[in-house]
Amino acid sequence: MRLIVARCEVRYSGRLEALLPEALRLLMVKSDGSVMVHADTGGFKPQNWMTPPTVFELERGGEPVPGEDPALAAGRTADGQPVDGDGDGDRAPLTRIVVRKRAGSTEDRLDIRIVEVLSDVVHDMGEAAALEKSGVERELQELLAGAPEHCGEGFRLVRREWPTDIGPVDLMCRDPDDGWVAVEIKRVGTIEAVEQLTRYLERLREDPGMGEVRGVLAAQQIKPQARTLAESRGMDWVEVDLAVLRGEREPALTLFDV
Amino acid sequence: MRLIVARCEVRYSGRLEALLPEALRLLMVKSDGSVMVHADTGGFKPQNWMTPPTVFELERGGEPVPGEDPALAAGRTADGQPVDGDGDGDRAPLTRIVVRKRAGSTEDRLDIRIVEVLSDVVHDMGEAAALEKSGVERELQELLAGAPEHCGEGFRLVRREWPTDIGPVDLMCRDPDDGWVAVEIKRVGTIEAVEQLTRYLERLREDPGMGEVRGVLAAQQIKPQARTLAESRGMDWVEVDLAVLRGEREPALTLFDV
């Protein structure tokens, strides 16, 4: 994420035309290409913004700088350090950022004319923060945390959101033999979910204190391709019934209830 | 504006319960008391937030710090400088920020548990200039009010925002035969817009003094399904060109200009 505090004028053209007169603002550029222009007041909403996918054009000292992409700067700059070229380095100061986006027949365009850069820093935040769960997935996790035996016979919960450096494992459990089990929870279990669980297991198995770790994919619905892939990688999978977890229905009945 | 980059876990409780697992995030605190928690993906929307008015509670080194208000820090810290207490100063590191807000009978609460502060700076941005924008439904309505013939041949405006007990009709006009016409204006005409116009017409036709009332949906863009539904209900629809309304382009040209 790149954070630029600058005196700037911003023009948006697309669905409508908008002009922000010159003032001090925060320009936030996320690594997914999002751009937000925030004032120090005005609450929740940015004064201007652009959602991905975006294309950037930069100018330094009034001259175009091809190839410099603010959204990718995080990978090329020391973490938390000022970006070279904020006016006190050997490069010309940043004078313009144009953010463009294809929007059907027309084009959305955010034109940021920068008068003065007060700060320009980049932070590499990793990917862990990106994983946020939908309402159903979250409820599933809560219910399964309270009844981990639905993920596997005799499972006991050790911790929800077990942290790893590539993101949190939904549930970390122990099986009846005290073996570790990583449980990945999804509303719909796809191949992508199996891949995710695979990455977690790789990571966890590198920890010598953990030794063998089993993997279980738990979801309301698991696609046939995901079942096959999980089995071929030695993982278990289980389809869970939300109504049963909520105690609204008897587990046995579901066998004949579909 | 205070910008804190920190490894943190965030809990929200209010309308719902939400947990953001421990990860690196940006905490943005505006001087109006707004708080936003951003990951470096996920576009426009913060992962968590609180709109003003808010009350803050801070902890440093696990101990409460009464009286320190992040939203007001901008007035008490040198511009662009790190806030004292980020771990390398003489104060204990920031370990927790609780943002509270009265919300009716219950309370909204954002609980940010901070594991590590990577950066903590304050910028005084002064007063931000207001946004100037045009092109929204408002402008469409103004332009069409000034040139109602774009809604239908020979239309004369009777009044904008014609009041009914289920809401105002955007434009009420008379056609060349002095028949009433209700015009609903949207930027994008969807089925929902047709439904809305339908409700207005139902209401207006109950008025014996009005008699027959035609309906016209006018929008910059009208979805195919909306066109079909409008036609099947005997309403007219018209796509209007903002450039033409503004007089920037010749109406006739648009017939061949698409």
Next chain:
DNA sequence: GCCTGCAGCTTGTGT
């Protein structure tokens, strides 16, 4: 202050 309707809504979910 409450309420209503718009928003460059944004975002998810199903078709």
Next chain:
DNA sequence: ACACAAGGTGCAGGC
């Protein structure tokens, strides 16, 4: 890709 529905909607304008 597109239509639909919900949002911790946020936000402004009218009463």
